[in-house]
Amino acid sequence: MKKLTILATTIAASTIGLNVIGGISKAQAASLVPPVEGEIQLTNVACLTGSCIDTTPYGYTVTSQNYDANYKPSLLFSDDSGTSNSYGFGISFGQPDAGTNTIAGENWFRPVAIKKDGSLPENGQLEVGVFKFDFASTISELVLSFFDVEDIGTAILSLNGGAFAGTVTPGDNANIKKVTLTNVNSFEVKLGNIGGKFITGDGVRLDVNQTVPEPATTMSLGLLGLVALFGLQKRRKNSQPV
Numbered sequence: 001m002k003k004l005t006i007l008a009t010t011i012a013a014s015t016i017g018l019n020v021i022g023g024i025s026k027a028q029a030a031s032l033v034p035p036v037e038g039e040i041q042l043t044n045v046a047c048l049t050g051s052c053i054d055t056t057p058y059g060y061t062v063t064s065q066n067y068d069a070n071y072k073p074s075l076l077f078s079d080d081s082g083t084s085n086s087y088g089f090g091i092s093f094g095q096p097d098a099g100t101n102t103i104a105g106e107n108w109f110r111p112v113a114i115k116k117d118g119s120l121p122e123n124g125q126l127e128v129g130v131f132k133f134d135f136a137s138t139i140s141e142l143v144l145s146f147f148d149v150e151d152i153g154t155a156i157l158s159l160n161g162g163a164f165a166g167t168v169t170p171g172d173n174a175n176i177k178k179v180t181l182t183n184v185n186s187f188e189v190k191l192g193n194i195g196g197k198f199i200t201g202d203g204v205r206l207d208v209n210q211t212v213p214e215p216a217t218t219m220s221l222g223l224l225g226l227v228a229l230f231g232l233q234k235r236r237k238n239s240q241p242v
Contacts, residue, residue: 029143029209032058033078033107037085040076040109048075049087059137065130068194074129075112079205080105091124101174102147108205111191127203128192130157139184141211146177146191151202153193160185170202 034040034053041052043063055061064073077093079085082104084095091112102108111129113121120126146154149168156166159181166189168177181187192204 027211028214030212031107032060032208032210033109034058035078035107037078037080037083037107039087040078042073042076045073045075048089049091053078056136059139060133060135063132063134065132065188067128067130067190070116071128071194072114072116072118074114074131076129076131077110077112078107079110080107087124089124090120093125102205106207108147108207109191110205111203113192113194113201121200122203125203126192126200127205128194128201130188130190132158132186132188133208134186135184139210140182142181142184142187143209143211144179144181144187144189145207145209146179147205147207148174149177149202149204150175151193151196151198153190153196153202154204155190156181156187157190158186158188160187 034055036053039047039049039052040062041047041054043061045064062076064076066073075091079093081096081101083093085093087093093110109131111127111131112124113126113128115121144156146168149170150173151170152167154168154170156164156168156179158164159166160183164187166179168179171177189206191206192202194201196202
């Protein structure tokens, strides 16, 4: 009878642990966009504003790629639409901008398209570019959010060095399209499009979120393991011959 009581107690404790785990969120998203506004440091393009944000503390680097014969590799900024910023050199972000505007208080990546002659369409507000993100370690899951894709052209071009059929379907004004990637070492993404249905092009912003376990989930799993171990040790002790 004693053994049955111990076993029942262990099962009950395990059930409580499982209920605790079932009642909490198993994962949360952490944005990899720097929470401060400014120009992102690129691996292959000099910092135009003179004070760029180093992304290596966030676990990745960014390279700007060629994408159009009439344009240079684009710049990249971390920007909050709720604030206005003037960086000089013809780059000015309004509050709000004339076109693409994300939710105030949120930082998103925004490209700045630059023509071969150095001129900046839309005062630096044409959000078009191709960027390659390289991570210091493999990311188990990334969620890419594309803001305001209204024309064809926005796509994930490659994943971990291999071609990736990741065309993002256009939608209504201010739409958000999400794509989930797994086991990511690198990805290459094209944001926006030159020309097309708009006079200058379709501007698009990007948010990159890493899915991470909830601390409470990890703690609950550890607690459940301890409960099970304690029950097993107690059963062994009570089953020893007298």
